Amino acid sequence: MDWPDTVGVVGGGVVGLATAYSVAARARAARSTPATSVTVYERDEPGAGSTTRAGCGLRTFYTTRTNVRLAQAGLRFWRRTEQTLGVDVNFRENGYCFLTDDGDTAAELDRQVRRQRAYGGPAFACTPEAVDRVPGLHAGHYRRAVIAPAAGVADPELMVEALLAGCERENVTVRTETPVTDLDRVDDGVRVETPEGTETVDRLVNAAGGWAPRVAAMLGDDLPVEPRRRRIAVLDADAPAGLPLTVDLDSGVYFLPGPDGRLLAGGHFSATPTVDPDAALTRERNPDYERDLLDRARHCTAVFDGTTVAESWTGMYAMTDSRVPVVERADGVVHAAGFSGHGIMQAPGAGQVAADLVAGRRPSLASAAELARDRPTVAPDIQF
Numbered sequence: 131m132d133w134p135d136t137v138g139v140v141g142g143g144v145v146g147l148a149t150a151y152s153v154a155a156r157a158r159a160a161r162s163t164p165a166t167s168v169t170v171y172e173r174d175e176p177g178a179g180s181t182t183r184a185g186c187g188l189r190t191f192y193t194t195r196t197n198v199r200l201a202q203a204g205l206r207f208w209r210r211t212e213q214t215l216g217v218d219v220n221f222r223e224n225g226y227c228f229l230t231d232d233g234d235t236a237a238e239l240d241r242q243v244r245r246q247r248a249y250g251g252p253a254f255a256c257t258p259e260a261v262d263r264v265p266g267l268h269a270g271h272y273r274r275a276v277i278a279p280a281a282g283v284a285d286p287e288l289m290v291e292a293l294l295a296g297c298e299r300e301n302v303t304v305r306t307e308t309p310v311t312d313l314d315r316v317d318d319g320v321r322v323e324t325p326e327g328t329e330t331v332d333r334l335v336n337a338a339g340g341w342a343p344r345v346a347a348m349l350g351d352d353l354p355v356e357p358r359r360r361r362i363a364v365l366d367a368d369a370p371a372g373l374p375l376t377v378d379l380d381s382g383v384y385f386l387p388g389p390d391g392r393l394l395a396g397g398h399f400s401a402t403p404t405v406d407p408d409a410a411l412t413r414e415r416n417p418d419y420e421r422d423l424l425d426r427a428r429h430c431t432a433v434f435d436g437t438t439v440a441e442s443w444t445g446m447y448a449m450t451d452s453r454v455p456v457v458e459r460a461d462g463v464v465h466a467a468g469f470s471g472h473g474i475m476q477a478p479g480a481g482q483v484a485a486d487l488v489a490g491r492r493p494s495l496a497s498a499a500e501l502a503r504d505r506p507t508v509a510p511d512i513q514f
């Protein structure tokens with residue numbers, strides 16, 4: 131394997147940090163000489179983009195094999211950070227619960243349950259009446275429930291902390307408040323411009339989340355990733371003990387226990403346009419959205435009766451058509467973007483794939499062809 135001397139990573143969200151950690155750790159394990167020097171350029175603080183605005187749930191129940199593989203790697207990683215990196219990310223293995231009253235969706239869920247078993251991810255279908263971990267569930271509103279037990283929720287702030295601990299251990303330089311303002315391909319790599327000056331790295335990784343198309347555009351590249359705004363709310367009520375991340379696939383509402391034990395709820399209920407990423411993140415409330423959210427959540431369970439929204443904010447889903455990210459090497463630059471609402475669970479796996487691509491190696495975890503932007507078209511994966 132051919133590890134470059136210098137690697138630059140644009141973006142210090144969960145994907146950029148996981149990639150930087152993976153590159154540095156694997157280059158060291160391969161005894162690359164001289165040691166590969168890895169620098170993360172983050173225009174704000176680590177995790178300040180969408181990462182710390184997520185719920186956040188970790189599932190492996192997807193329809194595409196690539197998403198399953200990336201998420202399985204993520205689950206393995208996040209379960210063990212206390213042992214491996216000394217930071218407990220407050221992972222609670224409460225599982226996921228998918229609900230539907232739609233006949234076609236129920237049939238599709240049944241098909242997916244069988245596929246999950248083939249992929250090695252346990253899941254089972256049951257009647258809504260048999261779901262015992264969602265208190266107050268209006269079982270009569272649904273015809274099918276699917277439980278995915280190997281899944282859970284964690285704390286995104288602690289996940290950033292865990293990755294920063296890994297980066298520190300591997301001597302990754304994380305430069306905060308350092309926006310990359312321009313990029314240029316040069317003979318021996320990529321020239322990176324920041325307000326502090328210009329430097330050249332042998333290999334560049336674009337892990338800029340909703341800003342990734344802009345970073346790609348600095349190199350004249352048109353990355354097929356669309357940033358969309360997504361909102362989530364914190365309720366003034368504690369989540370019931372052991373509550374799985376529960377999603378009503380018909381109405382789009384989902385809810386889960388937040389890091390501090392309060393109920394979180396989110397979902398998008400109408401078509402959302404592509405947004406200017408610089409204008410996408412806000413902590414301003416949206417009363418219309420919050421009313422709609424509560425109506426949909428109350429249709430699902432009595433847990434929301436009498437609750438109100440304490441706060442809500444927005445982040446971004448960086449979308450691809452299939453909801454499978456693009457992790458590919460194009461003209462010497464590795465892009466890791468388009469995580470479509472599942473970047474936190476997939477970041478450790480994506481980091482491994484990106485590290486392979488940095489080293490010029492065929493990824494072992496997932497198919498490079500299925501992660502490339504010109505892959506064959508597949509139906510959009512489950513996403514809410």
Ligand SMILES: Cc1cc2nc3c(=O)[nH]c(=O)nc-3n(C[C@H](O)[C@H](O)[C@H](O)COP(=O)(O)OP(=O)(O)OC[C@H]3O[C@@H](n4cnc5c(N)ncnc54)[C@H](O)[C@@H]3O)c2cc1C
Nearest residue numbers: 141143144145173179180181187310339445472473474475
């Ligand atoms: C409401 C909501 C709920 C979600 N729930 C979940 C969930 O349950 N599970 C899950 O897995 N995912 C969830 N997600 C999605 C998840 O948050 C994202 O997929 C993930 O955070 C993407 O990580 P990232 O590192 O690619 O992007 P980001 O976290 O956005 O990081 C990109 C970074 O790049 C930096 N940057 C941009 N441009 C430049 C530049 N020119 N120079 C330097 N730095 C730059 C930004 O400042 C930012 O910090 C949710 C998202 C939202 C909004």
